[in-house]
Amino acid sequence: MAFLYNLFHYGLLIYAVSMLSCYIFLGTLAIVEAVKYLRRSRLTNYNLLASSPFAPSVSILAPAYNEGANIIENVRSLLSIYYNNLELIVINDGSKDDSMAKLIQAYQLEPVQLNYHQQLATKKVKAVYKSTNPVYSKLLVIDKENGGKADALNSGINLATNQYLVCIDVDCILEQDALLKLVKPFMDQTDKKVIATGGVVRIANSCVFKNGKLIDVNLPKDFLPRVQALEYIRAFLLGRMAWSNLNGLLLISGAFGAFDRQVAIDAGGYNHNTVGEDMELVVRMRRYMADRKIPYKVAFIPDPLCWTEAPASYQILGRQRNRWMRGTIETLSMHRKLFLNPKYGVLGLMSYPYWLFYELLAPIIEFTGFVIFLILAFMGYINWPFFAVLTAFILIFGWLFSTFAILMEVATFNQYKKRGELRKLILTAIVEPFAFHPFVVWSSIKGIWDLLRKKNSWGEMTRQGFNTAPTEAPKA
Numbered sequence: 001m002a003f004l005y006n007l008f009h010y011g012l013l014i015y016a017v018s019m020l021s022c023y024i025f026l027g028t029l030a031i032v033e034a035v036k037y038l039r040r041s042r043l044t045n046y047n048l049l050a051s052s053p054f055a056p057s058v059s060i061l062a063p064a065y066n067e068g069a070n071i072i073e074n075v076r077s078l079l080s081i082y083y084n085n086l087e088l089i090v091i092n093d094g095s096k097d098d099s100m101a102k103l104i105q106a107y108q109l110e111p112v113q114l115n116y117h118q119q120l121a122t123k124k125v126k127a128v129y130k131s132t133n134p135v136y137s138k139l140l141v142i143d144k145e146n147g148g149k150a151d152a153l154n155s156g157i158n159l160a161t162n163q164y165l166v167c168i169d170v171d172c173i174l175e176q177d178a179l180l181k182l183v184k185p186f187m188d189q190t191d192k193k194v195i196a197t198g199g200v201v202r203i204a205n206s207c208v209f210k211n212g213k214l215i216d217v218n219l220p221k222d223f224l225p226r227v228q229a230l231e232y233i234r235a236f237l238l239g240r241m242a243w244s245n246l247n248g249l250l251l252i253s254g255a256f257g258a259f260d261r262q263v264a265i266d267a268g269g270y271n272h273n274t275v276g277e278d279m280e281l282v283v284r285m286r287r288y289m290a291d292r293k294i295p296y297k298v299a300f301i302p303d304p305l306c307w308t309e310a311p312a313s314y315q316i317l318g319r320q321r322n323r324w325m326r327g328t329i330e331t332l333s334m335h336r337k338l339f340l341n342p343k344y345g346v347l348g349l350m351s352y353p354y355w356l357f358y359e360l361l362a363p364i365i366e367f368t369g370f371v372i373f374l375i376l377a378f379m380g381y382i383n384w385p386f387f388a389v390l391t392a393f394i395l396i397f398g399w400l401f402s403t404f405a406i407l408m409e410v411a412t413f414n415q416y417k418k419r420g421e422l423r424k425l426i427l428t429a430i431v432e433p434f435a436f437h438p439f440v441v442w443s444s445i446k447g448i449w450d451l452l453r454k455k456n457s458w459g460e461m462t463r464q465g466f467n468t469a470p471t472e473a474p475k476a
Helices: 002-041 046-051 071-079 099-107 149-159 178-187 223-246 261-266 277-291 314-334 346-379 384-412 421-435 437-452
Strands: 058-064 086-093 109-112 125-131 139-144 164-168 193-203 208-210 213-216 256-260 296-308
Touching: 002 223, 002 296, 002 346, 002 384, 046 178, 058 071, 058 149, 058 178, 071 086, 071 099, 086 099, 086 149, 099 109, 099 125, 099 139, 139 149, 149 164, 149 261, 149 277, 164 178, 164 261, 178 193, 178 256, 178 296, 193 223, 193 277, 223 296, 223 314, 223 346, 223 384, 223 421, 256 261, 256 277, 261 277, 277 296, 277 314, 277 346, 314 346, 314 437, 346 437, 384 421, 421 437
Parallel strands: 058 086, 058 164, 086 139, 193 296
Antiparallel strands: 109 125, 125 139, 164 256, 193 256, 208 213
């Protein structure tokens, strides 16, 4: 029992110290990368890029399944994006609600015969629609049998004709200059080929939208969306900025990311056999380039470019985090050859081990540690002063790290400017370890259990719909 006691105490201490050291290292890199980006962006005239006929051609892919609550507003937002060389492909993935009927009516769609070249295998495409209204000339809609998000995206890739793909959740609202900033890294002259770029995703709950555009940014009023807003600030501004600095990004958010179309096709497109198709595609594209010894980069844009509705109930949040954990395990398992493999450089020696030890194993270690703690506490083996000091150290560090992320947000893009919002975010950081983090850990454990039981369902994500400003009635 003494061995178990020592293993528990000192093993937990070593793991915690190594994790906190990684966070400090990544936070430092994030600052460096953010400063570099802000300096570069000051010299860029995005208006010239938007109107230039030489700007990269882009196909936006927006899969939709039962998105009737927001579909019209979301498509309107995507159509209003300021960019010259663009096509928008919405993929109705066998929705059971009125999504398709709403699209047909709102955008005056009719079936058309187009050259649909099936380079990637997908479920049957029933029809391809195009608007009869020239105002919506950029819009194409695929109506297909349900096959999941990966299948829907692959059907969009088959129809797309442009050089770059921007894959977005249809329930997202983009900033007007989002596309300009996302494609810029592809145009930068470097010795490395940019194969993908990702942008910051922010929480849209409590924000106000009108005609598909964001008109008023508000910190979410409810606790669950608000704590996710804090989580996203921490993950994007610190985590992904740091990995971008190292060229070690393993993940571009499925909500909003851009890819080199030909590289994505050559790598095999989206994988149907995982619920983490966004992460798996990035890893596979990176392996594809590394195996062929082609210098490449996966870039990240720290600007707030995309706004999405966060789960507002523990039930929906639990399904989301369950799926995220299953997707992480599936991706790391599929690409286990990367682990500590010097052939893949930063990808194999740093990125993969980090995700394995501090993303995948962290909830397992936390949950197991809690169970062992209860057993040792019941048997009277806990050194309570040591335990109290260690717990206080971890909680204080977590609060300071979150506060640092909040202050970094204020110093860079400062989205939450209203009175009291900064204070609410800091208070949320204090409450997070007690009212949010344990539930996320438990959802991850359930995800692992579901994976072992071969339960591969996506999990339905019910949307409440965006907060839209009232439209003025037409004057008589």
